[in-house]
Amino acid sequence: MNASFTSMRHGRALVLAAAATLCGSASWATNAKHHYQVTDLGFVSGASLNNAGQVAGVREVEGLGRVGFVWDATGGFRNVSAGAGYATVASAISGNGTVVGHAYSTVSGTDTRETPFVWTQSGGMRKIDLPASALYGKAVGVNSQGTVLLQLGFAGASGIASSTYTWTQSGGLKAVLEGTPGGMGYAPMAINDKGAIAGYNTDSVPPGAFVRQPDGTKIELGTLGGRWSGTADINNNGWVVGTGLIAQQREVCTPWGCQMEDVPHAYVWSKQTGMIDLNAGDASTVSYGEDINAVGQVVGLQVGEGAFLWEKGQKTFLNGLLLNPGYELQSAKRINDGGQILALTTDGRTLLLSPAPEPETVALFMIGLGALAWRARRQRGHGAA
Numbered sequence: 001m002n003a004s005f006t007s008m009r010h011g012r013a014l015v016l017a018a019a020a021t022l023c024g025s026a027s028w029a030t031n032a033k034h035h036y037q038v039t040d041l042g043f044v045s046g047a048s049l050n051n052a053g054q055v056a057g058v059r060e061v062e063g064l065g066r067v068g069f070v071w072d073a074t075g076g077f078r079n080v081s082a083g084a085g086y087a088t089v090a091s092a093i094s095g096n097g098t099v100v101g102h103a104y105s106t107v108s109g110t111d112t113r114e115t116p117f118v119w120t121q122s123g124g125m126r127k128i129d130l131p132a133s134a135l136y137g138k139a140v141g142v143n144s145q146g147t148v149l150l151q152l153g154f155a156g157a158s159g160i161a162s163s164t165y166t167w168t169q170s171g172g173l174k175a176v177l178e179g180t181p182g183g184m185g186y187a188p189m190a191i192n193d194k195g196a197i198a199g200y201n202t203d204s205v206p207p208g209a210f211v212r213q214p215d216g217t218k219i220e221l222g223t224l225g226g227r228w229s230g231t232a233d234i235n236n237n238g239w240v241v242g243t244g245l246i247a248q249q250r251e252v253c254t255p256w257g258c259q260m261e262d263v264p265h266a267y268v269w270s271k272q273t274g275m276i277d278l279n280a281g282d283a284s285t286v287s288y289g290e291d292i293n294a295v296g297q298v299v300g301l302q303v304g305e306g307a308f309l310w311e312k313g314q315k316t317f318l319n320g321l322l323l324n325p326g327y328e329l330q331s332a333k334r335i336n337d338g339g340q341i342l343a344l345t346t347d348g349r350t351l352l353l354s355p356a357p358e359p360e361t362v363a364l365f366m367i368g369l370g371a372l373a374w375r376a377r378r379q380r381g382h383g384a385a
Helices: 002-026 359-384
Strands: 035-042 045-049 055-061 065-072 076-080 086-093 099-105 115-120 124-127 134-142 148-156 159-168 172-177 186-191 197-201 208-212 218-222 225-234 240-254 257-270 274-277 287-292 298-302 306-311 314-317 329-335 341-345 350-356
Touching: 045 086, 045 329, 045 341, 045 350, 055 076, 055 350, 065 099, 115 148, 134 159, 134 186, 148 186, 159 186, 159 197, 172 186, 186 225, 208 240, 218 225, 218 274, 225 257, 257 298, 306 341
Parallel strands: 065 086, 086 134, 115 134, 208 225, 225 287, 257 287, 287 329, 306 329
Antiparallel strands: 035 350, 045 055, 055 065, 055 086, 065 076, 086 099, 099 115, 099 134, 115 124, 134 148, 148 159, 159 172, 186 197, 197 208, 197 225, 208 218, 225 240, 240 257, 240 287, 257 274, 287 298, 298 306, 298 329, 306 314, 329 341, 341 350
């Protein structure tokens, strides 16, 4: 009796050990060189990815034209549409599936200015009313609290001023940063769940990235030594990813001659570290930072190599890590906290890349299962005797 129980206990322990190995190896935060299972969304333009694996973006729909969409593995594609005669652009999706973007009329003779919207599966589309003086409005981000981040344009005597606004269902529109007429002003890019906003300020010298803290203070992030910097995303720790010019230039030659060009590099910024150049000042490389998740993993594009993942000082190129053949990645646009990556291919497809267990860890797990089955059969044999 005791020997039989011990055999079963050892079998279970082996399986648990194999499962622990599998889970440990599949932990995305500890293994950058993961392989990926590909879900092909087709010839659509994916823009945003949440932690539930939902994707928002834009696609062409027969009879409707350019239409926003939400996609998930269970329900497939759902249109985010303002109806016939309108083009709809879905820009961002929150953790609970709220989608924001902008729509505009495609019918000549009507009001064709861009107007922001909020969309939910249960409530459908809601237009965000603009001030009468606004030339346009775009919703570019939304957080889990339902705060929508907007870019609004206003006409002035010296030209158009771009300003940053927020909107909530209870509080309506609120001006956050107002640009100077004649310049591009403030271009917001992302908002985190604490209400911190990252964006690009053309009114600063040099034009550069900024973070507007929840308490209202504004931090100018500086540059990598070059003439500008811009942001792409901010995570809930306040870490920012973006692109900036470095101090060095590189010579680019064509059949018509050679000239010196600025060199953009992807960067990560935090209060503690300042800007970290993900190409370590190498003027021979060109890269762009696109997104950052909760644990500080960054995705983007490096010219000549395609999509990359960066974490803890190591850059990994994703081409060659796909379990499904036939795709060439151009850029990695988004990464969620589970390590799923939204990527674009060189031929215009949008892919969802999901980390897959490595073959060796699956083999260990199967060995554990086999051992348990053997011990169970042995136990049944002892019982029959």
